[in-house]
Each structure stands twice: as structure tokens, then as C-alpha cells.
Amino acid sequence: MKKLFLLSALALATAAHAQGSLSGTVTIWSWDVAAKALQSTVPDFNKKYPNVKVNVVDLGNQNVYDRGLAGCAAGGVDLPDIYSIENNEAEVFWARFPNCFTDLNTLGADKLAKAFPAFKWTELTANGKRYAMPWDSGPVAMFYRRDLYQQAGINPASIRTWDDFIAAGRKLNTKFGNKVKMATIANGQDDEWFRMLANQNGCFYFDNDASQVTIARPGCVTALTTIKKLNDAGVLAVGDWGGQITNIKAGKTASAMFGAWYEGTIRTNAPDQKGKWGVYLMPASKAGGVRAANLGGSALAIPSSSKNKEAAFAFLQHALGTTQGQVAMLKSQGLVPSLLAASKDPYVAQGQAYWGNQKVWQTILGTLGDVPQARGTQYFQDARQVMIVVQADYLKGKYKTAQEALTDAARKISSATGLPVAK
Template structure:
């Protein structure tokens, strides 16, 4: 899942794993932990409420084990709390949730345990490839995927029909023409909004084949001029320049809910997780919305991208790694998946996504559409090879301020914004001990 934040992490401060071991609360080495018995109490930090649905089943299967699920804050707040606990040498959880982009931040300096000794590397084929790509750092596996956000288009077919469009756009060229037709419905009508949505822009770049971040250990390369990135950025710049997207309405705001509800926003490109919350945001549009793959850059392509997602890892300083891993495997791969899916989690488990039950279930809000089938297909086609720099949490916290003049007053271009952002990231990354160019 994706979360919004403007907060900033403290400096990364590369620390050797051996130094971190001095802060350990007694977890021992990874090999020792893998050989340990499941028992005792574990503390799980999670802002995902579906994790609690799996606790009773796990405790029933392991008499005497106690699982305490704690919401230690979302995204930045939790990451900061984890850093503080590691530095203090106390209060470190046994299992911790983190967005995919945060994994390198904790894994590279040794703050997360490599799960390979537990056999985690044998589970690769049980997760969609893109999600697995995120939890693999160098030669280790530092988390197991928990939820996933395949980038899709939520479109209001009634509004599109008013503009003379009966099918979801299948290419970005068709999307561009649809945007012009929808603008013709009235001054407040737009095909979509974008008020500085970094993750949408990155998913657009991702799908176009751009790979602006390359990470090899502590060496990071940042380049927003490769062909895929340039194509995606130029297209979206055209959409902004021609006033084909609403740049005034902020996502997650009351105005956004209202516009989705009354149809003045005809669609939204976002992670598949919006399927579970759109009914609350746009109740009057029940039956009108459908889910479709994002338009493609070339007709006939089937290339997906990602918009959000998270995993769970075990801190190197955790005190009960064996039980933590048993629960981790249970909620991301084992029987604990079912109650989470029933509670609305979109998990990147191939077992779930390929099941007839998940794919065939009709969603009443979306007019009886089999939305699970669409989401599963997009998840399976999500392109791999995408990487985030280890300091991405800091990087995304400064992006909004850099891009704000473009969206608020038309100053500069998206290409200018990305170059400025790159410069800031290069400076920061090198200050923190990485080799960034």
C-alpha cells in the first residue's frame, strides 16, 4: 500500500552489520535463529490491519506463542521509531512492516536480517516477480512481500460514454484523445487529476521502460534521461500543458472524493488497492466504475507497473527471529493469507492470484466486474528491474517542494523538476557515504 508523508528520515549513516550486532537484544546470528524453536512472544509492528486477522490461527497452531501486533506509526514514523530502537539497543520489534522502497535503507547497512538461512530464497516462485525483486538486495532476501499495488486505471464508464467513449483506452494515444473528449463535457471535467503525484509519475516511467535508479550495494546511479523515462515524462508534460488533467485537486482530499463521486474526474490511475476504498470515497458512483489495465505505449502490449506495496522484515537486533519468521511465512505465504484476503488485502501471492475463487469473484460496486482477475493479470505482467535508492524515503520527502512551482503556477517542466531532484539526491547520497552519480 502507498502512504503519503512529508516527513524526513534522519541521515542514513552507513553502519556495518557487525557494529549493529552490539545493539542486539539477543537474537544471535541468522544461522542460530534459523535453527531456533518456535515459541515465546513476538512483537509485530504493522499499520496493515489485516495482519491481526491472522494472529488467532497462528497462535492456535503454535500453543504457547503470543503475537502482539502494534501500530507504531505509518511509513516514516515507524521507520524513525525503528531506527531509534536499534540505536538505543532496546524495544526492537521482532517483525516490522515497511514499504518496498524502504527495504534497501534498512538492509544495506545491516539493520535487517538476511532471511536466506530460513529458506526464504526457496519461496521466490510463490510471489509475483516484481514484488520479489523488491525484497532481494544483492545476494540476500531481507523481507517477504505482504501487499502489492499493480498500477491500473479506475474509469467511470458512464462519464466516458457521455464523451462518446464506450471502451477503456488501451493505449496512451487513445487516452490522450479521450482526455480531450472529456474536457469537452464542461469546464470542471477532466480525465484525471495530478497535483504532484510522484508515485504515479514513477509508475508511468516504469511502464515505459525507464529505469532511472540503479543500485549496486552502496553505489547508486540516477539518470532521468534514458529513453523510457524521457518518453513518459514528455507525454505527461503534454497532458499538463494542454490542461487535460486537473492539477488543482489534491488526491485524498475532500475535493478529490467529491470529484470522483460526481464524475467530474472521470478516471484515476492508481494502485489496485484503491479497489477497497473507492466505494467509500465515491458511493454515488456505484455501478459506474470499472477497473482496467493502464493504457499501453504500443498497441497489443501487456506491460504493467507498480504503484505502492509493502513487505515484512526481521530486524537484525530482533530477539525472537525463529518465531518471527514462522509468523512472517504464515501471513505472507501460508494459511494466514486467507483471512487477510477476506479482509481486503491485495497480496502478491501467486497461489491467491491464480486461484479461481479470487479471479472469479464479482465485485458489486464495479457493476459485477471480476476486478480480481484484472488486478491479478496486471500484477503478473508488472515489469521487473525497477530499483529504489537506499535513501528514497528522504528523496520523496523533498520532491513535493521541488515540483510545487510547476503544478501551482506552471513554472518549469517535469524534466526540470527531475533534474533538480536528481541533483539534490546526488548531494545527499554522497554526504551519507554512498557513491552516487
């Protein structure tokens, strides 16, 4: 009877959607450019559903997270109809408050599952329930200064592996007297390069069942070994988030590797460098290896306490489940679509003026299907804090090998989380 009831409810909801009879107010909590991007989808949504008022509230990233935790702890009190959540933090909510959010399968999300790459669902699904729908993603790309590469005699098309990247960096050092480096790494501040390289090699802090610490496995060893080679070759600068932007603006780095959302960071912070930048795929660990990874990305969830779930899900379907909605956010704020069909949109195939008229979105979105799955789990921040220190210590010579460093990291992460180290 329960299954029959859910199917009947879904049928009624679908009929209501078709007639455009949904009404009421849908309140969304989000932040910064993400909030602006959501707002850009509202006019077309209201053409379908004129009686639904969408209220996008920009609370700031940390405030959304903190108020979400507080609201769930209070049994769903004062939560919005739609809640923005970063993938890396999502499992904190599913683990601590499994009843705080709606299983979107009951509203029809299971029918949209194959419309998104598998890696985007990994952190949004628990115990067979889909707690959130994929929003933007962070397919990794290498952004580079065309002019600086040309002056150093570097052809980006020839950079296929990390060894090729190091060879190019040595050319750059020679040309500019070590005053321009290939890229900036936040060593001692973050482990984002390790996460990107580990992901491309099919490894992460934890396994996809969130049951073991897997950071000492071969793919992660390869990632950390590569970072040591890059560091020892002297082709990287070191700087935090602000330092990386400063280096870009000053022309002290010729490349930047991040999730594709960094496109907007470069474009808005260095508008005077329009036409000087291009994009190529991240190098592989070996010839013919994977040249794709993901860093960052968010999702939208519907709190169980929402009084307007069907209208909220209709908005999710429009903003996230249609090419129209996803591309509107790409145009508006540079949010990279997770929806696979969006990669076929004509806008994606257009050259972008800032990037020397290169079809950068076609290049970047073309990697979505190649990104290996990875799971942050509820312990993501615990593991990240351990790895930031271990990576920095390894580069300083505290450990003899990457394997030794990651074996120690695994032990510390296991101690912090209670999860066993994978054999």
C-alpha cells in the same frame, strides 16, 4: 561448519513447525488497515500453532518508521519480533543498520523466492541477504466511472495507449463542458504519476544496482513527455491526496490511476457510487507496450534482537507465503497480494459488487508478472523531492524539453546523494 550449522538449525526449525510445538509471543508493529489485515490472519495461524500468541500493535505509519530507526540506532533495543516496513523506505534501514534485521535466508526465505514476482524482492535484498518478505503490492490500475464514460461515449476497452486516453479525455471535456476531467494528478505535491509511467517504461530514479542516477534515461523521458501531453491536452485536474478524493466523491473526475490498494480508498470514501465503477489496465506509451507498473507496497522483517525468530518466521510463512493468508487480507482490508499463487484463488475470480460485479482482482493481479523492477534505494525521498519540483516547473514551461528537465533533475539528485549520473 557454519553452513552445516545453519542447515541443521533450519532442519530443527522445520521439524518443530511440523509438530506445532512453537510457543511464546510474537509482537508485530504495524499501522491502520495493514494492522487489521494482519490480525485477520491470526485465527488460522493459531489453528496451526496454538501455542504462539500473536500481538499486533497499531502504532501508526510514521511512528513505526521513527521507532524502527531509533531502535536500530540503539542496537535493536525495544524492537518487536516482526516489523512492518514500506518498500520505498526499506533500504534506509539496510544501508544504515545492516545488522539490525535478520537475513531471512537463514530461516528458509530463499526457498520462497520464486513464489513472489522479482520486482518485490528488489528493495528487500542487499549484499545477498533477504532482509524482509514481500507483503502487499501496488500493481497499477485505472479505476473508472462506468456511467460517466458511457455518457461521454467512451469505451474503456478502446483505451490502450496514452494517446487513446487523451482522445477519451477530449470527449469527456466536450460532454461535460470541462467540468469533469479524466483523472486528478498531484502536480506540485507528488510525482506519483511520473513514477508509475517511468516504471512501466523500465526507468526509475536509480538503476537496480543503486549505483547511478538514471532519471535522465529514455524511459523516464517518455514518462515525463507523456505527462506534459496529458497536461497540455487539458484532460487532467490537479489536486493533492485529499483533493483527489474530493473530486471522486463529487463526480468531477471520471478515473483514478493508482496502485491497486486505492480500490479500498474509492470504495470506502464513495460508498454511494457502488456499481458505478470499473477497472482497466493503465494505458501503454505505445501500441503493444507494457500496461503494468507498481506504486507502493510493504514487507515484513524480523529484527535481529527478536527472541522468537522461528515463531515469527512461521507467522511470515503463513500470512505472506500462503494463499490462505494473503487472500484473508485481501478480503479483510483490500491488501493486494504479492504472492503469485494468490492470483489463482477462487475469490480472485469472483465479481465484486462495488465494481459492477467485475472480476477486478483477476484483472489487477494478472499484471504482477509484467511489472518492471525498480529500486528506490536509501535516497528515494531525496530524489522524489527533486522530481516533484522539476515536474511542476516543466509543466509550467521552465524547461523546453523533458530531456532538459530530467538532465537537470539528475544533476540535482546526484548532488544530493553523491551517486554519479549514468552516462
